Amino acid sequence: MxxxxxxxxxxxxxxxxxxxxxxxxxxxxxxxxxxxxxxxxxxxxxxxxxxxxxxxxxxxxxxxxxxxxxxxxxxxxxxxxxxxxxxxxxxxxxxxxxxxxxxxxxxxxxxxxxxxxxxxxxxxxxxxxxxxxxxxxxxxxxxxxxxxxxxxxxxxxxxxxxxxxxxxxxxxxxxxxxxxxxxxxxxxxxxxxxGPREPPRVEFPFDELLSLDKEFSPYLQNVGPTVRVCVPVLEKCLDRFKEYLFERSGSRFTTFEALGAFIWRARVKASNIPNDTKVKFAYLMSIRKLLSPPLPRGYWGNGCMQMYVQLTAGEVTHQPIWETATLIKNSKYNATDEYVRSYIDFQKNNYDKGITAGKEVSGFTDWRHIGHSTVDFGSGGPVTVYPLSKHFLGSIEPCYYLPYSSNDKGKKDGDGFKVLVCLREFAKDEFMVEMDKFSRLEF
Structure with a gap:
């Protein structure tokens, strides 16, 4: 075929x-x-x-x-x-x-x-x-x-x-x-x-997360062959994991925060990244409503801000999982009007120097609620939405949260969703072992 x-x-x-x-x-x-x-x-x-x-x-x-x-x-x-x-x-x-x-x-x-x-x-x-x-x-x-x-x-x-x-x-x-x-x-x-402010004013230490390297291209990193794996996430497992995190941290976490922490740990562990290597959890956060004034409804340019959590590989794999989830949760609070304006000004000041998040970036994005599945040309919406890009936010190993295909047999509302994960080919088996633990409620 x-x-x-x-x-x-x-x-x-x-x-x-x-x-x-x-x-x-x-x-x-x-x-x-x-x-x-x-x-x-x-x-x-x-x-x-x-x-x-x-x-x-x-x-x-x-x-x-x-x-x-x-x-x-x-x-x-x-x-x-x-x-x-x-x-x-x-x-x-x-x-x-x-x-x-x-x-x-x-x-x-x-x-x-x-x-x-x-x-x-x-x-x-x-x-x-x-x-x-x-x-x-x-x-x-x-x-x-x-x-x-x-x-x-x-x-x-x-x-x-x-x-x-x-x-x-x-x-x-x-x-x-x-x-x-x-x-x-x-x-x-x-x-x-x-647009940038005149004069530009940078109020946040972006240089602690980002580096200036004109020679570095994030999408030309050589980590060997990569593969895509599709993993189901059952609602009952997710709910139990969130309760597990709450019992140990006293905090409530969104699906994005909780599952993101688990998948990030599983990927870093399976990829055999040295403990002292800095790794990043990267995601986009919509700024359309948090700006002052908000962006108009019809604005269709890039209306999201890149957010990062940075740890060493050893911290991701060995610290309690709720601590990682808490860092992801707290990173969202940085996103303010001033943070966005400062980032734009930081770009203006340093664009020609090459701004990069560096190596070992894991990009995460949630496709369940941004309108991909509602595109109906007259005979019903799509039964499956499937991303192909392996390059996202400086990451060559992105993770997508996706709705189940409406043709999945035996899947009903409330049965969860699936994640599509790109990772190094050699890491696939161990990654799936870690995700099986999630299904068996072994956190």
Whole structure:
């Protein structure tokens, strides 16, 4: 079985939004060097009706309408002489979409709930560096014999974060279902809303977590072959673990904090990282509402702040797990308007020096509640959402919290969710041993 590429076409805005070339500014949050990656993922749609219209025509028509207000998605990322990135927009440019097919049913592939790596990689565009700058969003629609389809996306992280991309796709979905306009008008005003202060003022010691290294590229680290593993997380196990943490610490923890601490420990332990090596737990925290004033609802640029917890590998593997969870919990309290503004000013002062979080970064992100699963083009939402990117927040080993596929047999509401973890191939077996302990309530 293989994906057959049939054609690549271009979706143009149905109503050309401008008639002259121009550039659009990006923020220091957009152009953070840790976000200089293309994010790849796909959504799986089952055939819900024998009379379902051609999804390719439905989706491309809706995208053409959405590309009026979202025309920056057709722009080109370019680097200025000073090393700064900006978006160059020219009339007549559009968004590439690949049309493909597979001669099998989605059911025969278990709706791609935990797909073979080779097949998964072929279901979303995988542009090289130059192509990704020229076309910061590329789509692929793969039709299956059963009438279902997969919509794969490659979106450059400099244009938007996960929330921003979900805002776009949910808007397209509403148009596909018959809406005459987008539910939320997109807002670009990035330089004004998240520009640096004059003069810049850095009030937090970011240099304790971040280093300046122009030669270091976080995504070129050589740790050997890596693999993806999908692990179920049952609600009863998670609830018991949270109670375990509460009994020993007196604090209540969110799912993200508690499970993140456990997976971080399991990964560090399985990877045989020397005890004295500094390791980082990295995640994004939305700043849309905590800024003063808050960002407008239609803001679809990078509206998240990178947060870090730093320990030695020995501390992660040997200290009580609730102490690690407490550090993750407390790190959120740093995120204030002043913290964000200081970070933007820190970027302005040091951008050309190369700001990096260094090696041994574990990136964590929760995809259960940011709108990926609500994208309904008229025949129901996706049954599976699956990220492909192994590069995230300077990490080459990210962890995603994902909802169960709606086609999982025997899974009901309240049965939990799953995590997709990227890790070193040699660490897989020991990592799974640690995760089995979680399932057996051996904390």
């Amino acid at each position: 293989e994906v057959i590429i049939q054609e690549t076409s271009t979706i143009h805005p149905s109503n050309p939004p401008f008639d002259h070339p121009h550039t659009l500014p990006l923020t220091y949050l957009d152009t953070d060097l840790n976000l200089n990656v293309t994010f790849r993922y796909f959504r799986v749609y089952a055939n819900q009706s024998q009379h379902q219209p051609d999804p390719f025509n439905v989706i491309t028509t809706a995208i053409g309408t959405a590309l009026g207000p979202y025309y920056p998605l057709t722009g080109t990322l370019q680097r200025t002489v000073g090393g700064w990135f900006e978006l160059y927009c020219t009339p007549g440019k559009g968004l590439p979409i690949i049309r493909a097919s597979m001669d099998c049913s989605l059911e025969s592939l278990n709706y791609l709930d935990d797909p073979d790596n080779t097949l998964a990689e072929s279901l979303a565009p995988n542009p090289g560096t130059t192509e990704a700058m020229k076309h910061p969003m590329i789509l692929q629609l793969t039709l299956f014999k059963c009438g279902g389809y997969v919509l794969g996306s490659a979106v450059h992280n400099m244009l938007c974060d996960g929330l921003g991309a979900s805002e776009f796709f949910n808007g397209v979905a509403e148009l596909a279902r018959g809406a005459t306009q987008l539910p939320v008008e997109p807002v670009w005003d990035r330089a004004t809303l998240l």
